[in-house]
Amino acid sequence: MATESHGDGGHSPLAQFAINSQVDLNVGGLALHITNSAVVMMVATALIIAFTTIFISKRALVPGRMQSLVEISYEFVANMIRDNVGNEGRPYFPFIFSLFMFILFCNMLGMLPYSFTATSQIIITFGLALVVFIGVTIIGFLKHGLGFFGFFLPSGVPGFLAPLVIPIEVLSYLIRPISLGLRLFANLTAGHTMLKVFAGFILPLGSFYILPGVIPMAATVGLTILEFAIAFLQAYVFAVLSCIYLHDAIHMH
Amino acid sequence: MPQLETWHFLPQIFWLAVCFITLYLVMAFVALPKIGSVLAQRKEKVESDLDAAEKAKMAADAALEAYEASLVGARETAHMTIGEAAQSNAKATEARNHELDAEVGAQIEEASKAINAAKSQAMENLASMAAEAAREATVKLIGVDVAEADAANAVASVKEG
Numbered sequence: 483m484a485t486e487s488h489g490d491g492g493h494s495p496l497a498q499f500a501i502n503s504q505v506d507l508n509v510g511g512l513a514l515h516i517t518n519s520a521v522v523m524m525v526a527t528a529l530i531i532a533f534t535t536i537f538i539s540k541r542a543l544v545p546g547r548m549q550s551l552v553e554i555s556y557e558f559v560a561n562m563i564r565d566n567v568g569n570e571g572r573p574y575f576p577f578i579f580s581l582f583m584f585i586l587f588c589n590m591l592g593m594l595p596y597s598f599t600a601t602s603q604i605i606i607t608f609g610l611a612l613v614v615f616i617g618v619t620i621i622g623f624l625k626h627g628l629g630f631f632g633f634f635l636p637s638g639v640p641g642f643l644a645p646l647v648i649p650i651e652v653l654s655y656l657i658r659p660i661s662l663g664l665r666l667f668a669n670l671t672a673g674h675t676m677l678k679v680f681a682g683f684i685l686p687l688g689s690f691y692i693l694p695g696v697i698p699m700a701a702t703v704g705l706t707i708l709e710f711a712i713a714f715l716q717a718y719v720f721a722v723l724s725c726i727y728l729h730d731a732i733h734m735h
Numbered sequence: 736m737p738q739l740e741t742w743h744f745l746p747q748i749f750w751l752a753v754c755f756i757t758l759y760l761v762m763a764f765v766a767l768p769k770i771g772s773v774l775a776q777r778k779e780k781v782e783s784d785l786d787a788a789e790k791a792k793m794a795a796d797a798a799l800e801a802y803e804a805s806l807v808g809a810r811e812t813a814h815m816t817i818g819e820a821a822q823s824n825a826k827a828t829e830a831r832n833h834e835l836d837a838e839v840g841a842q843i844e845e846a847s848k849a850i851n852a853a854k855s856q857a858m859e860n861l862a863s864m865a866a867e868a869a870r871e872a873t874v875k876l877i878g879v880d881v882a883e884a885d886a887a888n889a890v891a892s893v894k895e896g
Contacts, residue, residue, distance in 0.1 A: 500737040501747070513746055520750035527754040534766035541773050543780060549773075556770045565844050576763035584758055605744045671738070 495678035499602050519600040524602070534583075537621040555583065559721065562688045566725035568644065570732045577617075578728075581610065582721035589713035601716075604663065611663030614724045622684075622731035628644065633734050657709035662723055671718050680705060865890045 503515035534555075537548035545553055559579045563571040571578075585601055592599025600606055622630040634651040635644055680701045688695020866886035873881050880890075 496736060501740070501743040503743075503746070507746075512749075513742070514749050515743075516745045516750065517743055517746055519743075519747055520754075523750055523754040527758045530758060531761050531766065534770065538766070538770050538773055541776070543777060548847070552770060553774060556774070576767050577759060579767060580755065580759045580762045583762075584755060603740065603747060604738045609748050613755075618780050665803050667738070695861065728777075 493682070495675045495682065498674060498678060499599070501603070518598045519603050519606065522588065522591055522598045522600045523584075523606075527590055528586060529591075530580075530583045530587050539599035548639055555579075562722060563725055564719075565730065565731045566722060567732065571725065571728060578721055578724060581614070581724060584715055585610070585666065585720050586714060590710075592674065593710060593713060599670055599674055601666055602674060606666045607662035607667040608659070610624065610666075610720070611659040612734075614662065614727060615659035618731045620726045621728065623735075624733055626734060630664055630731075630734070633730070658727060666716050666720055668710055673705070673712050677702060677705050677709060862890055862894065863886065865894075 501517045501519060504515050504521055505516040507514045507516060534552055537546075537552050540546070540549065542549055556579070559582050560575060562582075563575055563578055567574070588600040591597050592601065593701075623632065634648050634655065636647070636651070639647050680698045683698035684695050684702065687698060866883065866889075869890060870881050870883065870886045873879050873886075
């Protein structure tokens with residue numbers, strides 16, 4: 483697990499996560515290179531916009547296959563917000579929808595061979611998690627003013643426990659963006675690394691005999707299916723946790 | 736781990752922000768309102784169709800009720816007509832019976848008068864015949880020819896008892 487220099491197309495299972503700049507861009511001394519992850523994010527954004535606007539434009543009363551898919555994704559996220567946040571969550575629907583679709587499409591694009599998984603970049607998952615964390619905290623203070631600090635002392639806790647409970651609650655609150663970002667990053671990175679490791683076994687083992695090569699091949703096929711499930715599941719988990727944090731900020735527990 | 740190299744943090748965050756903000760704006764102001772309006776339109780259509788069906792069902796129910804009411808009315812009128820016809824028939828029959836009774840009564844009366852007349856006639860004839868017989872009997876028995884009037888008187892007195 484040695485650190486690889488970027489751009490090195492080595493055979494380490496981690497080489498697939500190497501960032502390299504496709505278009506060098508410096509704006510006012512800031513390096514804003516269009517990296518391979520940026521390209522994938524742009525493709526994901528373009529695909530989501532195309533998906534959600536083209537297939538609905540027919541406005542069919544009885545939806546076709548693709549229009550149904552668009553409507554299902556809309557109602558899936560709408561139900562997620564209604565169940566986890568309630569009616570007060572409606573204004574945040576576009577944000578949660580964008581978040582869910584963005585992570586889902588980035589995860590799925592990462593499943594294409596020779597593609598790149600933007601959500602395996604810790605800076606990107608942390609970036610998204612921080613947006614959720616900061617946004618939710620601002621919403622909490624806007625809704626409850628300084629009363630939002632009461633969030634750290636749940637009602638019904640006896641006073642003498644306050645010195646113990648408040649630091650725990652504060653810590654668990656502050657750790658949210660870390661766990662949120664780390665979960666997505668770790669799942670995607672671990673999954674893709676494992677896929678690469680098993681795939682790397684196929685040729686060396688298969689060149690001895692056919693049979694030992696079949697085993698990592700089967701494992702790779704199984705892991706690929708599992709990775710597709712994880713790609714969806716992690717997008718869902720990220721969106722649901724964002725909804726739950728939003729619920730906490732709006733309703734205070 | 737290539738993810739922990741810091742040189743690409745800034746460009747990645749920058750392009751993440753660009754992509755995500757673009758996505759959010761398009762979703763919030765273009766795509767989602769459109770999808771929502773399509774769903775709302777469908778919901779409205781389904782509800783209005785259900786409403787129309789409900790109304791049609793109510794109209795059908797009302798028509799059925801009216802039909803049944805008219806059926807009951809028709810049955811009642813029919814009963815009434817039948818009753819009236821039976822009544823007028825009975826009256827006509829009774830009147831005719833009366834007429835016949837009267838006619839028959841008159842005929843009976845006439846006939847009994849005729850019978851009575853015939854009876855009295857026969858009684859008279861019987862008396863004269865008895866007187867005649869008595870005269871002939873007296874001639875044969877005692878050889879006395881009794882006057883006709885006397886014989887009649889005697890028959891009458893015997894008859895009177």
